[in-house]
Amino acid sequence: MIDLKALRDDPARFKDGARKKNYDVDIDRILELDTLKRDLMTRAEALRAQQNKLAKESGPKIGQLMGKLKKAEPDERAAIEAEVESLKAAPNKLKNEIQVLNASIDDIAPELDELLMQVPLPPDPDVPVGASxxxxxxxxxxxxxxxxxxxxxxxxxxxxxxxxxxxxxxxxxxxxxxxxxxxxxxxxxxxxxxxxxxxxxxxxxxxxxxxxxxxxxxxxxxxxxxxxxxxxxxxxxxxxxxxxxxxxxxxxxxxxxxxxxxxxxxxxxxxxxxxxxxxxxxxxxxxxxxxxxxxxxxxxxxxxxxxxxxxxxxxxxxxxxxxxxxxxxxxxxxxxxxxxxxxxxxxxxxxxxxxxxxxxxxxxxxxxxxxxxxxxxxxxxxxxxxxxxxxxxxxxxxxxxxxxxxxxxxxxxxxxxxxxxxxxxxxxxxxxxxxxxxxxxxxxxxxxxxxxxxxxxxxxxxxxxxxxxxxxxxxxxxxxxxxxxxxxx
RNA sequence: GGAGAGGUGGCAGAGCGGUUGAAUGCGCCGGAUUCGAAAUCCGGUAUGGCGGUUUCCGUCAUCGGGGGUUCGAAUCCCCCCCUCUCCGCCA
Incomplete structure (x- = not known):
């Protein structure tokens, strides 16, 4: 496996290496998928951070309310349930958005991984270039x-x-x-x-x-x-x-x-x-x-x-x-x-x-x-x-x-x-x-x-x-x- | 092959649905104390990804691995891997 960071920094070196070794790998596609994946990850992580923050705030409240609900009189239940639902609404929305982003990442990750495995280590400069x-x-x-x-x-x-x-x-x-x-x-x-x-x-x-x-x-x-x-x-x-x-x-x-x-x-x-x-x-x-x-x-x-x-x-x-x-x-x-x-x-x-x-x-x-x-x-x-x-x-x-x-x-x-x-x-x-x-x-x-x-x-x-x-x-x-x-x- | 138990930070070991990246102890590092050491006390102590104003900061992920349920999972469910104990078999 080559270093993906190195590939980003100097794709020409890897393209040149693959060519000299007679390997056919679509390095531009790797870079494209990599950029796309990182963008999706950044967005998903930002949402996840929001979600974590919300969970810390509303989580204990939901826990308390759920406890209350068990002991609640029938006439109080509806109000408590409504409050719980309102607390769940925001994180729930985030959850759905994150799932969409993650699904997109899962779509491209296998192709990226497979391509990455195929990139050969560039030959050292002092290795003679040859066809066979x-x-x-x-x-x-x-x-x-x-x-x-x-x-x-x-x-x-x-x-x-x-x-x-x-x-x-x-x-x-x-x-x-x-x-x-x-x-x-x-x-x-x-x-x-x-x-x-x-x-x-x-x-x-x-x-x-x-x-x-x-x-x-x-x-x-x-x-x-x-x-x-x-x-x-x-x-x-x-x-x-x-x-x-x-x-x-x-x-x-x-x-x-x-x-x-x-x-x-x-x-x-x-x-x-x-x-x-x-x-x-x-x-x-x-x-x-x-x-x-x-x-x-x-x-x-x-x-x-x-x-x-x-x-x-x-x-x-x-x-x-x-x-x-x-x-x-x-x-x-x-x-x-x-x-x-x-x-x-x-x-x-x-x-x-x-x-x-x-x-x-x-x-x-x-x-x-x-x-x-x-x-x-x-x-x-x-x-x-x-x-x-x-x-x-x-x-x-x-x-x-x-x-x-x-x-x-x-x-x-x-x-x-x-x-x-x-x-x-x-x-x-x-x-x-x-x-x-x-x-x-x-x-x-x-x-x-x-x-x-x-x-x-x-x-x-x-x-x-x-x-x-x-x-x-x-x-x-x-x-x-x-x-x-x-x-x- | 059959039956059972279990995998949590460098190690030991709690937690078994809610500010838990994780108590406590040991180890390790730094500091205080000391002439010095021991003891004691205080503080720190994982890895990886991404981003940045890049000796630092933010953020995400990781409690054997993968998937699922959930607003929320070390904790519940499924699959896999590994370890241990007993029985069986065996070079």
Whole structure:
């Protein structure tokens, strides 16, 4: 939610922001409704003030008269009743006028609220303006010393890579067919070392943030109320992405939603709270199962572990003081942690500055991290087919052509800077001394970033660390979480 | 799942149709007293919206949330949410 006052003061800024983000919101209509609503409110309140004043004067009199009426002789009753009616007349008239005004307010309020929810947070001025994700800008790349970006996987490593799908099949890490039988498309079952690797990644990432960077480890609900989805900014725009759990037997108001990220649970924790400014920033890390309907992604990345309905994610969230510089500093730090983590896993990756069109409603700035995935991208004739090792099963590639994929970047992380957009919706404020203290409250700033999403992160780990013999070397930092195993297969 | 009790200011806790935004106590802040402290006494002590002559003033709303009855609602009615107790079930 944006600040309505800010919108009144500088509508051009919000119009410009919406345009850059490709959002179509009628801001002039908002201003029109807002003016109208305030005018109606002012008038209704003035009448209400009169009514309150009258009630204080005539109220006790009516009370006395009503008492009198009970004990009154029949011949006195008519006079008393008439007096009561005359006392009621003025406030009654006011009441009717107020009701008319309130009805008008009720008429326009829903439209205003709905429109207001749709106004995106303007992107920061330093975010590149773009029309689509194609206009995102690469900021930097990192790769281990033995990786040359100008060469293919095969040239770098001396053998043609298998895709993670082939590796999973050959090494018995994932059972796709049975999972699909049980749960439908985009499902998977992790088996054996696949499950171990998955858990190792999650636990390593959690410990990395908690022990090394002082984030408080949390476990939070993944089944939440609509309020939490709206508050965190995932509703109404992303409603079709979320699984809706109907509680038919309990009746209305009980329905719940499965969260698509731990961010919802972490941010929702402090909904409607006044935090102690001195206790900020709050730094949380959680590991949670994430549920996504992937509506609108039909036909995209249908095979493998890339785009799935259910996965686990270690997520970091920071709630800090409402200070732009502090927000910007945290954004950098949170990205830094991820780079450090990916370096420790020896995964080549790049930082991608998302352009305005790719930001979504709630972000002022968003930087994605993409890992190199040798098994993605177009398949092209193998550059040196002679040296390629045939897969043991032989089912991974057509026997007649030695095609191997070119490799491509695949998104593994996304770091968002939201300023007070989310905290405004969540009604999360801060002041010195917290809840009981005095003084001004301000909406906090919030930021979030992936630490590790698995199984997706298993893709670059498996593909980058595969060996000519079909085995996969386990990155050193994960070995302690896999009973010391140095390799899979 | 069944039965019952209850949600009031930072906390405890009254009020259960009429100058009640809310008694009283605790806490907190300021002052007096004191060499200082304790004790005591005095005063203050919610949030949000709107407007203004914008360190302040006016006004409206808020007693779990929403709706209703009424000239008037913390108080009566309806729906919802939450908490507690007992029973049942259960990892």
């Amino acid at each position: 994700a194609d206009d995102n800008v690469e900021l930097k790349r990192w790769a281990p010393d033995d990786w040359d970006w100008n060469q293919s996987f095969e040239q770098n490593k001396g053998f043609a890579p298998k895709t993670h799908i082939e590796l999973c099949k050959d090494l018995g890490l994932v059972d796709f067919p049975r999972a699909v039988k049980l749960a439908g498309a985009r499902s998977y079952a992790l088996t054996g070392d696949g499950m171990r690797l998955h858990q190792a990644i999650l636990r390593y990432a959690l410990d990395f943030m908690a022990d090394k960077h002082g984030f408080a480890p949390m476990s939070v609900p993944v089944l939440v109320r609509e309020e939490a989805m709206t508050g965190t900014g995932f509703f109404p725009a992303g409603r079709e992405q979320a699984y809706h759990v109907e509680e038919t037997t309990r009746g209305g108001g009980h329905d719940l939603y499965l969260t698509g990220t731990g961010e919802v649970g972490l941010m929702g924790l402090h909904q409607n709270e006044i935090l102690d400014e001195d206790q900020l920033p709050l730094k949380y890390v959680t590991v949670s199962t994430c549920f996504r309907r992937e509506a609108g992604a039909a036909g995209k990345d249908t095979a493998g572990l890339y785009r799935i309905h259910q996965f686990d994610k270690v997520e970091q969230v920071v709630i800090c003081r409402a200070d732009e510089q502090e927000s910007r500093d945290w954004h950098k730090k949170m990205l830094g942690y991820v780079q450090e983590l990916l370096q420790s896993l020896a995964l080549p990756h790049r930082l991608l500055q998302c352009c305005t069109a790719d930001l979504g409603v709630k972000n002022a700035d968003m930087i994605d991290v993409e890992c190199w995935m040798p098994g993605r991208g177009d398949t092209s004739p193998s550059l040196s087919s002679a040296s390629s090792v045939p897969s043991e099963g032989g089912a991974s590639s057509p026997p007649t052509s030695n095609a191997s994929p070119t490799g491509a970047f695949g998104e593994t992380h996304s770091a968002s800077r939201l300023y007070d957009f989310q905290c405004r919706r969540l009604n999360m404020r801060a002041r010195k001394g917290g809840e009981g203290a005095k003084g001004e409250t301000t909406f906090c700033h919030s930021l979030n970033n992936t630490v590790a999403a698995s199984p997706r992160l298993m893709i670059p780990i498996l593909e980058m660390h595969q060996n000519p013999d079909g085995s996969v070397t386990v990155p050193e930092v994960l070995r302690g979480y896999m009973g010391g195993s140095e390799s899979i297969g």
